[in-house]
Amino acid sequence: xxxxxxxxxxxxxxxxxxxxxxxxxxxxxxxxxxxxxxxxxxxxxxxxxxxxxxxxxxxxxxxxxxxxxxxxxxxxxxxxxxxxxxxxxxxxxxxxxxxxxxxxxxxxxxxxxxxxxxxxxxxxxxxxxxxxxxxxxxxxxxxxxxxxxxxxxxxxxxxxxxxxxxxxxxxxxxxxxxxxxxxxxxxxxxxxxxxxxxxxxxxxxxxxxxxxxxxxxxxxxxxxxxxxxxxxxxxxxxxxxxxxx
Amino acid sequence: xxxxxxxxxxxxxxxxxxxxxxxxxxxxxxxxxxxxxxxxxxxxxxxxxxxxxxxxxxxxxxxxxxxxxxxxxxxxxxxxxxxxxxxxxxxxxxxxxxxxxxxxxxxxxxxxxxxxxxxxxxxxxxxxxxxxxxxxxxxxxxxxxxxxxxxxxxxxxxxxxxxxxxxxxxxxxxxxxxxxxxxxxxxxxxxxxxxxxxxxxxxxxxxxxxxxxxxxxxxxxxxxxxxxxxxxxxxxxxxxxx
Numbered sequence: 001x002x003x004x005x006x007x008x009x010x011x012x013x014x015x016x017x018x019x020x021x022x023x024x025x026x027x028x029x030x031x032x033x034x035x036x037x038x039x040x041x042x043x044x045x046x047x048x049x050x051x052x053x054x055x056x057x058x059x060x061x062x063x064x065x066x067x068x069x070x071x072x073x074x075x076x077x078x079x080x081x082x083x084x085x086x087x088x089x090x091x092x093x094x095x096x097x098x099x100x101x102x103x104x105x106x107x108x109x110x111x112x113x114x115x116x117x118x119x120x121x122x123x124x125x126x127x128x129x130x131x132x133x134x135x136x137x138x139x140x141x142x143x144x145x146x147x148x149x150x151x152x153x154x155x156x157x158x159x160x161x162x163x164x165x166x167x168x169x170x171x172x173x174x175x176x177x178x179x180x181x182x183x184x185x186x187x188x189x190x191x192x193x194x195x196x197x198x199x200x201x202x203x204x205x206x207x208x209x210x211x212x213x214x215x216x217x218x219x220x221x222x223x224x225x226x227x228x229x230x231x232x233x234x235x236x237x238x239x240x241x242x243x244x245x
Numbered sequence: 246x247x248x249x250x251x252x253x254x255x256x257x258x259x260x261x262x263x264x265x266x267x268x269x270x271x272x273x274x275x276x277x278x279x280x281x282x283x284x285x286x287x288x289x290x291x292x293x294x295x296x297x298x299x300x301x302x303x304x305x306x307x308x309x310x311x312x313x314x315x316x317x318x319x320x321x322x323x324x325x326x327x328x329x330x331x332x333x334x335x336x337x338x339x340x341x342x343x344x345x346x347x348x349x350x351x352x353x354x355x356x357x358x359x360x361x362x363x364x365x366x367x368x369x370x371x372x373x374x375x376x377x378x379x380x381x382x383x384x385x386x387x388x389x390x391x392x393x394x395x396x397x398x399x400x401x402x403x404x405x406x407x408x409x410x411x412x413x414x415x416x417x418x419x420x421x422x423x424x425x426x427x428x429x430x431x432x433x434x435x436x437x438x439x440x441x442x443x444x445x446x447x448x449x450x451x452x453x454x455x456x457x458x459x460x461x462x463x464x465x466x467x468x469x470x471x472x473x474x475x476x477x478x479x480x481x482x483x484x485x486x487x
Contacts, residue, residue, distance in 0.1 A: 059345055060486070082348040083257075091339030095269070097276045109265035110347035112257040144338075151343065 008071045010035045010159055010192035011056065016065035018051050018216075025051040026062065027216035033209060035070075035158075038185070038193040040207035042200060044240055048216040049196040053163050056194060057087045070158055083111055086152035086160045090167035092144040093151060096137030100128055100147050103136060104154055111155040122150035126180060142173025149180055160184070162195035166202065174202075181206070200236060204229050212239055262349050266357035271364070273334055280365050284327045288373040291319050296380055309385045313446030316377060317438055320398075321405070323373070324366055325430060328409040329423050331362050336417055341485075351482035355410060359474075363406035370402065385449065393448035393456075397463055401441035404470040408434055411477035414484045437473075440466040 009032050016029040025048045033039050041049050054060045055067065058078045067074040072081050087093075094103050104122060108114035123129045126146040128139075136144060145165065152160060162181075166174050185193065197203035204210060204224070210232060212220040219239045227235070274280055295315060299308060308315075335341035344354060378387070387394065412429045416422040431438075444462035447455050 057346060059342060079348045079350075082346060085346065087342070087346055089339060089342070091342070093339045093343035095273060095334055095340055096337065097273050097334070098269070102272070106265055106269050107343060107347070110262055110344065110349050113261070155347075 008035075009033055009068070010037065010070060011194070012066075012068040014066040016052070016055060016067060017063045018048070018055060018060070019063040025216050026055070029065070029213075029216070029218055031211070031218065031221065033192065033194070035192050036190040037208045038206055039195070039209040039211060040203035041194065041196045041211045041213055042198075042203060042236060043213035043219075047213045049213055050163060051216075052213065053087075053161055053194065053196050056159075057085060057161050058082055083155055084158045086155060086157035087163065088145075088148050088152045088160065088165050089163040090165065092136070092148045094136045094144060094147060097135055099133050099135055100139075100150075101132040103147070104150055107151050108154040118154070118156075122153055125153075125183065126150045140173070141168050142170065142176060145169060145173065145177055146180060149177075149184065153184065156189070158189075158191055160191050160193050162193065162197075164196055164198065166197070166199060178202075178206075200233055201229065204232055212236055214240055257348065259350055259353050262347075263353050263357050266344070266349075266354060267360055270357065270361035274361070274365065279333070280327050280330050281368060283330065284323050284365070284369045285372055287326050288319060288323045288369060289376070291322065292373070292376055292380060295319075299381065308381050309449050310446070312377075312382055312449050313442045313444075315381070316374075316445060317401070317442045319373070319377065320366075320370065320401070321431070321434070321438060323369060324402075324405045324409060325427050327365055327369070328362060328413045328430070329426055331358065331365075331410065331413050332417050341417070345485065351485050352478050354485060355414075355478060355481035358414075359407050359410040359477075362410050363403060366402050366406055370398065374398075382449070387449070387451070390448050390451050393451075393459060394445065397441045397444035397448065397466060400463060400466045400470060401437060404437045404466065404473060405434065407470065407474040407477055408437075411481060411484060414481070433473075437466055437469045440469065 011031055011033040013029055013031040016026050016031075017024065018026040027048075029048075029052060041052065043049050051060070055062050056069065058074060058081060061075065069081050070084055074081055095106070098106065100123060101119065104119045105114050105116075108119060120129070123132050126149055128143060128147055128150070131139065131143070136147065139147065165177065169177060181193075184191070193206075195203060195206065207224055209223050210220070210227075211218060212235075220235060224232075302308070332341065335344070345351075409426075409430060412433065413426055416425045416429065419425050440462040444459050444466065447459040447462070
């Protein structure tokens with residue numbers, strides 16, 4: 001039996017380092033994020049944003065450092081945590097030749113006995129119930145991205161990671177996606193969200209906490225309260241433009 | 246507030262995950278026939294080239310004496326084509342990451358993929374082997390040696406699927422993976438291929454007194470399967486996570 005701490009930070013990282021050969025993609029990242037918060041991670045290309053997200057998604061192990069997610073040591077017990085994390089990426093992670101229902105049923109079966117009622121509920125949530133039996137390759141990019149939200153929620157995760165989710169979406173699809181994320185945030189499950197984004201305005205509008213990463217180091221990590229979007233943009237440009245990146 | 250929870254989610258079993266992964270591969274292949282069609286067409290083209298090459302031989306050379314080698318060349322090159330495509334659906338839109346996000350033992354992913362590859366390879370062999378016998382061994386009396394022909398084919402195909410699955414995973418994200426897979430696969434699988442060619446040739450020739458060689462070759466091939474599949478099972482986590 002595992003005892004989970006439900007009140008501690010959602011994510012706590014100390015001195016996280018990820019090395020690829022001679023290159024250090026993450027260089028001593030420290031992070032503490034309360035539960036139920038929405039963290040947006042910003043930074044120039046090559047800053048280490050996606051590398052950080054991959055460590056949090058347990059798709060890669062850090063070279064050094066400590067990482068606790070939802071009160072569990074992520075390096076010691078990754079399998080326990082995997083059932084509590086969902087990832088929405090710019091890649092849909094969906095099989096084009098399978099239908100929406102088959103995709104959700106398949107991914108749900110990797111987390112336990114598939115719950116048909118939950119699959120139906122998720123298809124309704126992302127407004128794709130009417131296309132449930134169509135192959136995913138016949139969907140538009142926006143529809144695939146909506147279905148990928150449902151895929152990421154099949155295991156009812158406590159931590160939802162978003163990696164450039166707006167990439168390739170037209171404005172209408174992006175708006176629909178925003179609305180969906182808003183509904184998921186307000187579903188009373190107190191989920192924690194961490195999003196990597198290049199879109200400063202959108203990312204900052206959604207978040208409760210913001211982090212600027214440059215050259216694998218945390219330059220700024222702060223609660224949004226009290227900092228308006230224009231001031232944050234100035235801060236971003238000042239830090240990234242000061243040769244940090 | 247503290248939540249007490251079991252370490253493994255409710256209803257999660259490795260067998261159910263294996264079944265889900267395998268059924269997904271079979272369902273996709275039945276729908277697209279991508280791997281089976283390309284392997285079958287390639288095998289038929291190889292048979293055509295064999296036919297052209299052997300058409301000038303006449304009666305001076307007995308094809309049966311080297312048919313084992315021809316058959317295994319056909320199987321290996323056809324398998325390489327299929328193995329190269331075995332992860333094409335997973336890499337298309339990041340589905341492999343979707344699987345790796347889940348609490349699935351990486352060895353289960355290996356086992357499911359190796360099983361689906363084995364099923365597809367056997368399906369192509371079932372289609373192509375009768376044609377091989379019809380075109381090149383129609384004069385040979387093989388009725389009594391069917392078991393001896395089938396056994397090394399089965400052992401060899403299991404090994405090809407197991408080792409091939411590991412190596413195709415390792416080459417997923419590499420440039421020129423088609424060539425790289427062949428470069429890695431042929432040296433690694435050489436002991437298996439050598440043993441299987443030896444056993445198949447003995448079975449084709451059907452010479453009394455040489456069946457000691459047959460059994461030795463089959464034992465070598467089977468030992469190779471056990472060792473390499475156990476190694477692939479153990480190494481798969483490293484291969485797929487990196």
